[in-house]
Amino acid sequence: MIVIGITGPTGAGKTTVLNVLRDMGGAVADCDAVYHDLLRASAPLREELRARFGESIFDETGDLRRKELGAIVFGDPDALADLNAITHRHIVAQLRRLIAQGSAEGRPAIALDAIALLESGAGALCDTTVAVTASEELRVGRIMAREGISEDYARARIAAQKPSAWFEERCAHTLRNDGDKEALEARARALFQSILCKEDS
Numbered sequence: 001m002i003v004i005g006i007t008g009p010t011g012a013g014k015t016t017v018l019n020v021l022r023d024m025g026g027a028v029a030d031c032d033a034v035y036h037d038l039l040r041a042s043a044p045l046r047e048e049l050r051a052r053f054g055e056s057i058f059d060e061t062g063d064l065r066r067k068e069l070g071a072i073v074f075g076d077p078d079a080l081a082d083l084n085a086i087t088h089r090h091i092v093a094q095l096r097r098l099i100a101q102g103s104a105e106g107r108p109a110i111a112l113d114a115i116a117l118l119e120s121g122a123g124a125l126c127d128t129t130v131a132v133t134a135s136e137e138l139r140v141g142r143i144m145a146r147e148g149i150s151e152d153y154a155r156a157r158i159a160a161q162k163p164s165a166w167f168e169e170r171c172a173h174t175l176r177n178d179g180d181k182e183a184l185e186a187r188a189r190a191l192f193q194s195i196l197c198k199e200d201s
Contacts, residue, residue, distance in 0.1 A: 001103045002195060003110055005126035005171075007117040009161045011139030011146070011154075012132045013177035013184050014113060020188040021111050024196075027102040031114035031122060034094050035087060039064050045090045052082055088120040095122055108196055115161070118170055128195060131171035133164035135178055 004021070008014055018028050038045050049057065049064070057069045073080040095112060102110040117123050134142075136158060143154040168174045173191055177184045 001099075001107055001109060002127045003099055003112065003125055004192075004195065005117045005123050005129035006111045006113050006132060007115060007129065007171065008132035008167050009139065009164060010115070010157060011142040012134040012164070013142075013175075013181075014132045016177075016181055016184050017130070017132050017175060017188045018111055018113055020185050021109060021192055024109075024189070024192055025107060026109040026111060026192075027098070027105070027107045028111045028113055029095055029098045031091055031095070031112060031117070031120070034091055034098070038087075038090050038094060042090060045086070048086045048090075049083075052086065053079075084120070088122075092121050092125065095125055099125065109192070118167075128173065129171040130173045130175060130191065131164075131167035132175045132177060133168055134176065136164075138178060 004026075006014055006017060022028055046058075046062075046064075049069075053069060053072055057065050057072070059065055069083070073083050099110055112122055112126060114120060114122055117126075117129070123129060139158055140151060140154045143149065143157060144151060147154075149157075173195075175184065175188055175191065
């Protein structure tokens, strides 16, 4: 089984690309979903967060107070680095388990979907990586339509992320999504077929 890292900025079309791989029998591990599941279910992760950031980041029911945690790490590079080190380690461990599960199920591939794939250490788990990118103007329109937000807010979201070129320079493959959905699906399918054929040869 081949492990494919899928990354890129918001609004570029990663979901469409991931759905193509699903249709081809591949598995998908959404790193954001993995993180949220771990926050809810992983006692070791919660204990590490409590030890580093204090009891105040949890409410009376034991749920994480995201705003309180955000207030602690915002503007404090050391605190943010500690948070990332703790969470990334647990996420990567869970991704290893999901990769093993996909292999046991006989999947041809598994995609690791993460905007911070390369920074988190999860990229080291991948056999190859794919950047899904698009022009800023198209991404603004897609985010506005998808989330019902203003143009200013959409542009602020994009400005807070790394540019498309950053992902393209660091990934083995690029799927540029400046056309329609069907064109992206066709190019994604061709790319995945090529990657899987190389794995089989």
